Amino acid sequence: MFRHSIKLFFRNIKKQKSTFVINIVGLSTGLACVLMIALWITDEISMDKFHEEGDQPYQVMRNRNDNTANIMTKESQSNLLAPTLAAEFPEIKHIVPVNFSDDFNSILSTDEKSLKAKGITAGKDFFKVFSFPLIQGNKDRVLQGTNNVVISDIMAVKLYGETNNIIGRTINLDHDKYNGPYNISGVFKKSGYRSSEDFDFLLTNELFLSSVDSESDNWISNRVQVFLTLKENVNVNLFNSKIKGLVRSKMQLDYEPKGQDWIGTLFLRRYSSKYLYGHYENGIQSGGRINYVILFSIIGLIIMTIACINFMNLSTAKALGRTKEIGLKKVVGANRRTLIFQYLRESTYMALLSLPVALFIVSLCLPQFNEITNKDFTLDFGIGFILLVLGITLFTGIVSGSYPALYLSNFKPAVTLKGKLDTSFGEIWARKGLVIFQFILTIIFIVSVLVIYQQMDFLQSKYLGYDKDNIISFEKEGKGMIERMDTFLSEIKNVPGVVNASDYTTDMVGGYGGTWGVDWEGKGTNESIDFAILGGGYDFIKTLGIEIVDGRTFSREFNTDSTNIIFNETAIKSMGLTDPIGKTIRVFGGERKIVGVTKDFHFEGLHENVKPCFIMISPENSKVMVKLRAGTERETLSRLEDFYKEYNQGVPFEFTFLDDNYQDIYTSEQLVATLSEYFTIIAIIISCLGLFGLSLHTAERRGKEISIRKVLGQTAAQVTIMLSGEFAKLILISTLISLPIAYLVTNNWLSNFAYHIPLKIWHFLGAGGMALLVAMLTVGSQAIRAANRNPVDCLKDE
Known part of the structure; x- marks a missing residue:
């Protein structure tokens, strides 16, 4: 059975070479985009997850409001918070204050080398709360005193050429308040971990506290971030209720403005959610980079949908060539279920054939993709990557073949054996509906890119009240x-x-x-x-x-x-x-x-x-x-x-x-703008491939009709307009449906900015016009070719 289906698959390829090429190009391009998006999403969602292998870290957060209606959520806390929590709450297993300020960025110097490095200060339990493994040093003692420093394995190699025999060596920190020498008490492994915090060395919290003036040592200061782990079986929600009013109880205010809470209330959030869910609205966690993960997941799904629609449309459009095959199989006993599985296998074979082409495209585009995303992706054919690729490919094959399989398997033997195909009004509009849906997605892409680029230009050119140039x-x-x-x-x-x-x-x-x-x-x-x-x-x-x-x-x-x-x-x-x-x-x-x-x-x-x-x-x-x-x-x-x-x-x-x-403030927006541009171009190309295939099929199917029209006096121009007009109507319908959706999408994105461009009618009409122009250029070549064909060539067998 398997060999039989393979033979049929390759026979159909030989019969329909142009359709095969269009399908391969469309599916492989769509697969390549989805694979690159999948690489980026996998990398994003893996950030900070390595800490979960040990105790789950939490971060102490604070909600407060002043004379505004909105609640603000802060990460920074008082220097007094960590020791107070440790002393008064036995539910805490480990706790660590950390200062990520640029004040501790410095030059690490040995007798031979000097290197710029990013530093932080941290409490003694840092390596108990976070799962950075210590290559050298004792996690109980490396961050004690005021003259110890822990460096990363990467920095150790740069400074000493190795990570062994580092303990006890001295190093200087060329900074105004924190000159050494400092004793290297440990080396931690930084390489190989997906961490949102980037630092090269750690100084002790004792050093930080010795540098803080007494006026800053109070409950309303904002100098450190506090992280902790809880003992087993501690209910986080119950713990939150206990620490909620801690700061207020310590300050003992005589008054507080009515309706305000400028002291704030404390709560815990999982540290692993910080990277993806770092944005808060009115005191509630409401997204962050996860919005871009969702956005690019949707973009990947849209591009793959557009590619699958091409396959569906071309498969059903070419159904007339397989009617006798279907009829004979049904006569000899094949049921509908058998035929459905046959055509699903064929679509899966097509997807698997597209996979090597897609991987080749990914390998070519990966350097540019890494530059755009500021990542370092490689095609690492590990078991995880192979399963991911095969999963996406098989899913694509099944989805793209689902409608053709249901459509083709429903033919009646009595009709198909005569070589005729009774195409119903509903079936015709099902195909047209797929084209309309395809171009709805494409036009939304075009509008989004126009608006994003206008907004990015606005951000770069708006006068900020000071001169940032030069x-x-x-x-x-x-x-x-x-x-x-x-x-x-x-x-x-x-x-x-x-x-x-x-x-x-x-x-x-x-x-x-x-x-x-x-x-x-x-x-x-x-x-x-x-x-x-x-x-x-x-x-x-x-x-x-x-x-x-x-x-x-x-x-x-x-x-x-x-x-x-x-x-x-x-x-x-x-x-x-x-x-x-x-x-x-x-x-x-x-x-x-x-x-x-x-x-x-x-x-x-x-x-x-x-x-x-x-x-x-x-x-x-x-x-x-x-x-x-x-x-x-x-x-x-x-x-x-x-x-x-x-x-x-x-x-x-x-x-x-x-x-x-x-410009670095808008790194995420710039990423969206650049990738959206590429994905929009790809969506247009894939959509036009489908239109090209359908126009080619239409010209073949209506060849005799066109010839008769020309014999009866229609000009080539009239025939061209007739053939192109059918597709133009579909694009116009797509435009009318897509524009309200595009308005909602772009308006929602612009609402993230306090200052943004106004949405204008030309954003939407321009996108529709662009889609129509590209579509007409695509189908026009086939329409002109069909209109200029000699009628004798089509009618000589009549």
């Missing part, structure tokens, strides 16, 4: 630079091509602190505002070109400016202040005078509205920004590197452009 930033590191920072900033401005320079802390892309502990004259008893805190040097505002609308900017000419403050317009409006210049406010327990008000500017992505903020002179700035004169960037950067080396011998001059940092 500004570079680099870390404040190296003893020479740190110890002579004022001189460094003064002299760097004399480098030809440098317009201005300043040290700073806030990265202008969302990396800012926050506080609601601000008091001002006229503040209501029940009033609370969450302020963003931007830290910078004296020339921070000038370097960025932020506009001052009232008062002045900071200046070294005023000795008191290190304790003065500047607010943005939104903050002044929120506080209800008139004539704010010269007024005194209280923040962090001290008094500061308002010397200026800036025009509103964006210090995070355009997903958010501009928040109330203030700018202060920060004594602990960790970065330097330099404004370059436009048109002289290359020469100026070369001079800056020479200047930098004078202060930091042996330290590499590594910098980023501020506008590149801004």
Whole structure:
């Protein structure tokens, strides 16, 4: 039976070569797209899952609201939280505070090498909560004291060429407060694990606490993230109810604004859900990167559906050639079930034949796909990958063959043996309906790509309230630079091509602190505002070109400016202040005078509205920004590197452009935009392949009719319009159905941005017109060819 079905399959291929080629190209292209999407999805959902092999880590979160209607969810907690939880809640097995701040990024130095590295500080139980295996060291002792450091296996190889015999060696951290030497107490395995947190070394929490000033050591500070594991049989929901009001009970407030909860309530979330479900709305976990996993799953399903529809349509359209075969089989005793399984096998063979072509396409496209997704995928033919590929292929074969199998197996022997096929109105519209559905999906793709690209262009071109162009930033590191920072900033401005320079802390892309502990004259008893805190040097505002609308900017000419403050317009409006210049406010327990008000500017992505903020002179700035004169960037950067080396011998001059940092906010959106463009092109190509095949079949099926029409006087142009018009109607119907759906899809995506483009009618009409144009170009060639055929060739056998 198997050999018989194989023979029939290859006989049909020989009879219908053009249909076979169209099916192979369509199915293999669709399979290739789905396989690449499957690689990306598998990688995304595996992130942080290796921790689940041991104790399941949880992260302590906090919900709070101030004078807004929305609840905000925060990861950062007080330094006091971890020891308090450990002391008062016996349900906790292990607990660890972690600081992921860039403040601990540094240069790891041995006698021979110096390398830039990302560091964090962590409590002593870090390797008990998280499942990073220690290659060397004792997990109970590696993070104790203030002078121990644990490095990754990758960093150990870079520094020492090996991971063995590392314990006890000393290393320097070239950072302003944390100079060594430090003792290497352990080496952890970083390679081979899918972790959302990227760090090269760990310092101890004791070191972090020794650097924290006493004013920050309180219950409303936000300095660390807290992770823990629970003992067996502890009910998480019950534990959440116990810790919910912990912070409020410790603060013992005399009052709290009515209807507000700015102290907040604590709860646990599974750490493994952080990467995919990191977004919260009104205190409820509501998505994150999982939205893109779902989106690309849907895109993969759509592309495969379009490819399967091609196979269905071409198989049913070519049914007339198999009517006698079906009739004879039924006469000799084959039942419908047998025929269904035969045609499902044939469609599965077609999918399996498409698989090698699809894998070849994937191998060609994988380098580009890795660059777009910032991943490192390879075609690793392990058992998991093989099962995944075969599963997708078999599913594709069964789905694509389901309708043809049901359709062909339903033919009646008395009709089929005469070589006739009684095609009902419903069957014709079933095929047309598949074409319409195919192009509905394609037009939605086209509209989405148009809107996404317009929005991305808007994000890149919108004025942010400051000039982000031609500004570079680099870390404040190296003893020479740190110890002579004022001189460094003064002299760097004399480098030809440098317009201005300043040290700073806030990265202008969302990396800012926050506080609601601000008091001002006229503040209501029940009033609370969450302020963003931007830290910078004296020339921070000038370097960025932020506009001052009232008062002045900071200046070294005023000795008191290190304790003065500047607010943005939104903050002044929120506080209800008139004539704010010269007024005194209280923040962090001290008094500061308002010397200026800036025009509103964006210090995070355009997903958010501009928040109330203030700018202060920060004594602990960790970065330097330099404004370059436009048109002289290359020469100026070369001079800056020479200047930098004078202060930091042996330290590499590594910098980023501020506008590149801004673009990094929209990495996910850019990924969607780029991949959507490729997938839309592929969807159009696959859809047009199907149209080409159907138009080819239509021209063959209606050959005699066309010849008679020409004999009776119709011109080639009239015949072409007649044949093309049938498909044009299907595309127009697809357009009318797809546009409302496309509007809902794109409007929902744009709602993620506080600032976005308006949807315009040309987005939708342009997509429909584009689909119609491409479709007509596809079927037009066949229509013209059929219309210009000599009638004698078709009618000579009559």
